[in-house]
Each structure stands twice: as structure tokens, then as C-alpha cells.
Amino acid sequence: MTAPSPLLQLRKVCRGYAEGHGQRPVLAGAELALLPGEVVALLGASGSGKSTLLNLAAGIDLPDAGEVCFDGRDLARLSETARTRLRRRQVGIVFQFFNLVPTLTVAENARLPLELNGLADAAGLARVASLLDAVGLADAARRWPGELSGGEQQRVALVRALVHRPKLLLADEPTGALDAENGARVLDLLLRLAREHAATVLIVTHAAEVAAAADRRLRLADGRLHAVDGAA
Template structure:
């Protein structure tokens, strides 16, 4: 990971409270200006302990995706502070943010985001190729992950040959490829029927336990919220409930 000059920190220059993977303090984000400004976040604060699955719930426009984008380093807040696995994101330059997203965060999206022309195994292996992991090591890791999500028998199938639930399981395996500290999932069951969605959420919970990772998941499905260790409810850019 690159060192940054000109005041930028490195990826391990700050400590977090014991047991906290994510620390968010007074987070604010506004899009646009003047009369058309949208105040997406209005002072959001919360902590996510290591090894927990924390769910964000709220109506469309409540700020869930904005929180995920900011915590994942995909967007920059207008105010407040985010500390991820000991790193204050405000102190990172572009190269270090890229390295953090690549090495320490796994992303799972509602739309799956698989590459159509690649097989399930090849999709899972993409992050490992980007890190130039040797072929033998890469193949072993891909095989382990496909087994973990119950898709060993589908390694050579392309996304178009898989069901929606199977595609999302491939996406979860891909998110785990680089042994991330944090999984960020935005409506991961949004395109799935209720039963399949519950199966995928069960898998996410099992992965958090077996792989010792932390997960921050946005979902509107009340059935799935029961599987989370904690639920944060967002309304109009503020957290109104933490249970």
C-alpha cells in the first residue's frame, strides 16, 4: 500500500476503540445546493463492533445507500468522521482509498454485478487476479469460497445459467476473495423472492461467523432484519432507532 505525502496518512495510522470495526461520528452529506439541495445525512453517528452483522433499514431516500457509500470510501462526506478498521478515511489519498476498498472491504450489490462472460469460478477469482495472486493459490481460494456458499458444482457455469439466488451467492464468494475485514451489502436480496432472500441472508450471517468478518447490510425486508445482531433505522438522514 502506498505511502502518501502532503499530510495524508497511511492505512494504519490511527487506533479505534477496542472491538470496533466501524466508527461513524456526526456524518453529514448534502447533494446539490440552494433550494434544490438534498440533505441525505444530517449528523449520523454509530459504531459497528467487530464480528457483527448490523442492518440499516429505512424507506427509499432515508440515507441507507449514502451511509454505505461513505463507509466504503466510494463517496466523501461534507462533515463528520469515519474510522474503518483503525483508519481515519479523511486522512487517505486516492491510492490508499483504492487499496482499502480492494484489500479490506467486500462489496455485495442488489444487481449482483457479475461479469456475464466469466464462469462462477472466474468471477470469484477476479479480485485475486487484480492482486496478482499466483494461479495455484487463487484456484484453491476460489474452490474454498464456492464450497462455502454451496456452489462447488456450479463453478463452470456463467451467470446467465444460474438462478438469482445462485448469482448472489457467487457475488458473496467474490466479496470474500481477498479476506476483507468488512462486507458492505446494499439491498442484497432486493431482486430475490422471499425464500431465496432469506437463504442468502442466512448465508451472510453464517459467513460473518465462519470468516470472522463484520457486515453492514442495507435492507427493507422486515423478515431479514431478524437475522441481524443490531438494526439501525434511518429516517430523513438521521438514525431514529438503534436496537
């Protein structure tokens, strides 16, 4: 059988930021290949570049050098409009700071990707309800984000990222504000997405139980990715 092609691939990626009169390097030749259905935990110290890597993987930022390829396409060769369309249709992102729309209810926030993709039909709305129930928020559908705790907002953000069944899910500390019970619920949802829909999941985490559940663990240090515990 032919080996599957990577859904996401970083080739010799470099990225830095202006600092004073110079440039502070964050990624320096980073290499990464993620396969369909693979769950990978991304570890690293604060400031090591994990969020930068997620932004590059999503096409929000572009590398200074090297290539970021999604499904065989170099993101730098796509227009900003094309990258936005790709994110809307095929990528789910769980931001560390939730980014919920304060003037939309929980259910309206959760179904926003369906609205943007023209998928807010009966089946799509049923999926919203099912996912809210799966994260313990079935009774919160009509509440406003400002009425929720940080942990509840984080779970709404996760539902919003999953509802359109993306090929790639990028999650920045998705269990960081959750207690053990709700953290386990979220982890189960992420693993189920990968298993049932062959989605690729990249999770930035400091949680040992999340890292242990991943297929691979990678550590970002000195601008490059390194396998943890002998993982390939």
C-alpha cells in the same frame, strides 16, 4: 478487559446532492460505530440514504462534513489510490445490481478479488469452489453471467465479496432477488463470516428474517440513524 475499538465509525456525517438550484440533504449528522464481528441490519424507506451510507462506509464517496473512520483511519485523509487499495484488501461489497464482469465466467468473477490481491493460489481457488458450493452454484462455475438468473448472479456477487475474507462486508439487499431457501443460505454465509473471521457485516435489508438475525437493527430516517426495538 478493554472494550474493542470500532472497525467502522461515522461521526456527525453529512452528505447531500445538488438538486435544482439547491442542495438536497441525505445524511445530517449521522453517527455509527460498528465493532469487529458485529452484524447490523440497516433499515429505512426508499430514498432515505442507505446506499449513500454504504458508499461512504466503503470510501467510494466522501462526506461533506464529519468523519468516516475505518480501523482508526479517517478515509477523507487517504488518497483515492489508498482508499481503492483498502477496499480491495479489507472490504467486501455486495452491490444491489451485482456488477459482474460479463466476459468472465462465474468462477473467474468469484476469484477476481484474489487475483487483484495476489492470492489466487491453490488455497484461494479451493475457497472459491467451496463458497460456490455453499450458495448452490458448484455446477455453474464455467457459465457466463448472462446465462444466469438474477438470483444466481446475486449469489455470485456474494461469493466475490466474501472470497478474500474482508474485515468489513457491506451488503445492499443481498437476499432481495432470492427465494426462501437460497436466502437462508446467503444469510448463513454472512453470519458465518462474522462468527469465524470476526468480520463486521452491515446489511441493508427489507427482509424481516435477515433483520431478526442481526445483532442490532438501525433505521435511517431524517438523515440520522435510530436504534430499532431498543437495540443499543
